[in-house]
Amino acid sequence: MHNNIELYIQALNSANCGIIITDNLQPDNPIVYCNKAFENISGYSYDEIIGHNCRFLQSQDRSQPERQYIKEAISEGKDCRVEIRNYKKNGDLFWNELFISPVKNDDGIITHFIGVQNDITDRKRAEHELREEKSSVERKIQERTKELIESESFLSSIIQTVRESLLVLDANYKVLSVNNHFLSSFKVTKEDTVGKNLFELGNHQWDIDTLRELLMKILPTNNPVIDYEVEHNFPYIGKKVMLVNAYRIEFEGQYKDRILIAIEDITEKKEIDRRKDDFLSIASHELKTPLTTIKGLVQLLQRMKPDGASEKYNETLDKVSVYVDRLNILISDLLDTSKIQSGNIELHLEPFDIDKTIRDTVDNLSVSAPSHTIELSGTTNATILGDELQISQVINNLISNAIKYSPDSNKVDVYINRVGNFVKVSVTDYGMGISSQDKAKIFERFYRAKHIQKKFPGLGIGLYISHEIIANHKGTLWVESEVGEGSTFSFTLPIMKNQ
Known part of the structure; x- marks a missing residue:
């Protein structure tokens, strides 16, 4: 039987069409399996797909009527076929021909849905072009010719004035053209560059395996090549850090298949970031020592309260202790941020019971936040190989944020379950929600949404730390949210093998 399953999986991975399986018995129908073709079509890896609902492929393009057709079909347990706009991980649009079928058990209950997907972008493009050509072949040719002439002149002007070094290569990586910014930045001439192989320029600074x-x-x-850093001692300009981005560009006729390379000098930016990180690290360490002393002195004062001390005296001392604890947590977060940036954060990997870790964290928070009901549901019975303290820190951050940013609600839901070879943990609040613009940056260091900066204190590092911790554990952390409708933060962690 085991061999048969492996044979079926091998067959599914050999298919040209994308295949996914969702678990209808779990909330929000998460994806629990996908084949290799689906990874290739979407641009996402298996680890980034598992646990998501299929709608994540539509990104922000949520007004498509096909989404409602899919929702109704799933609700009614029917087969469904739609052609829908989806977006790859890099943001590229592709048209998806999607077939959805329910899977029922012996009792007639729908346990799963199977989705079969085909990328029909080329067909859609061909259909569109055919419609255009049928409307007026003659007019299209004339307009296209005029457009190309104008575009060539316009693009040439932009390329020469843009404040970034640009090169165009042919299919053999020979430099066909460069802009003035490249020549001035690297202190070279066109004769030094045009007609030469990219990997032979200068002292072979771009010849990196x-x-x-x-x-x-x-x-x-x-x-494309996205944000590839090259640190090198360049001829004429010395040691620099360059950020390289490269894309395929297609022109008609003799200019088909070219590579556009954009090079940005980020040496100064990296140095500023390094200084900022050094300052954070030094400041955090320097603040930690006197704070620890203050904490000890406050505890000593609490134990040595004078006989007959007034209630105001006791309350003041307790407030001092609370604010010292808050400051201690803030400095610890800054130290974590500094360690992450320098790559010095340590992982103490040990097997642990994820269900117990989450229960303990929820119990502790329930005591410290009696104004909110934290409801935990689901179970995994899974063991995780990781740093239990850090994972507990992530759960603590997510639930604390859920409480903090939902002042008009008194409920937070925490749900845990298995999805494939992963544990999925979701924290849902019913607060203010997050805009699409903020969602794109919410896991960046020190980022805080504008509308909450004045209302809620904080530095914007909790989610950054959580994101990095989960990434270091080979998992993914993401958010689904609508403004005014609350937010759900979810993360996955790989389950230890042999379970």
Whole structure:
């Protein structure tokens, strides 16, 4: 039987169409399986897909009527076929022909849905072009010719004035053209550059195995090179850190298949970031020592209260202790941020019971936040290989945020379950929600949404730390939210093998 399952999985992974399976018995129908073709179509890896609802592929394009058709079909347990706009991980639009079928058990209960997906972008494009050509072939040719002439002149002006170094390569990585910013930035001439192979420029500063491999994949796969850092001692300009982005560009006729490379000098930015990180690290360490002393003195005062001390005296001392604890947590977060940035954060990997860790964290928070009901549901019976203290810190951060940013609600839901080979943990609040613009940056260091900066104190590092901790544990952390309708933060963690 085991061999049969492996055979079926191998067959599914050999299919050209994307195949996913969702668990209808779990809230929000999470994806519990996907084949290789689905990873290729969407651009996401298996680990990034598991646990999500299929709608994440529509990104912010949520007004499509097809979404309602899918929702109704799932609600009614019917087959469904739609053609819907989806978006790859890199943001590229693709048209998806989606077939959905329910799977029932012996009792007639729908336990899963199977989705079969085909990328029909080329077909859609061909249909659109055919409609255009049928309308007026002659007019299209004339307009296109005029557009190309104007575009060439317009783009040439932009390329020469843009404040970023740009190169255009042919399929053999020979430099066809460069803009003035490249020439001035690297203090070279066109004769030094145009007509030469990219990997032979200067003192072979671009001849890096990993960069060469990425560039060689651009034309056959259309996968861009995104934010690749090159630190090198360049001829004429010295040691610099350059950020490289490269894309495939297609022109008609003789200019087909070109590579556009954009190079940005981030040396100064990296140095500023380093200084800022050094300051954070030094300041946090320097503050930690006197704060620990103050904490000890406050505890000593609490134990040595004078006989007949007034109630105001006791309350004041207790408030001092509370605020010292808050300051201690803030400094600890700053130290964590500094460690993450410098790559010095340590992972103490030990097997632990994730269900117990979450229960203990929820129990502790329930005591410290009696104004909110934290409802825990679900179970995994799973063991995680990781740093239990750090995972507890993530859960603490997410639930604390849920309480903090839902002042008009008194309930937080925590749900845990298995999805494939992962544990999924979701924290749902019923507060103010998050806008799409803020969702894109919410896990960045020190980022805080504008509308909450004045209302709620904080530095915007809790979610950044949580995101990095989960990433270091080979999991993913994401948020689903609508303004005014609350938020759900979810993360996955791989389950230890042999379970």
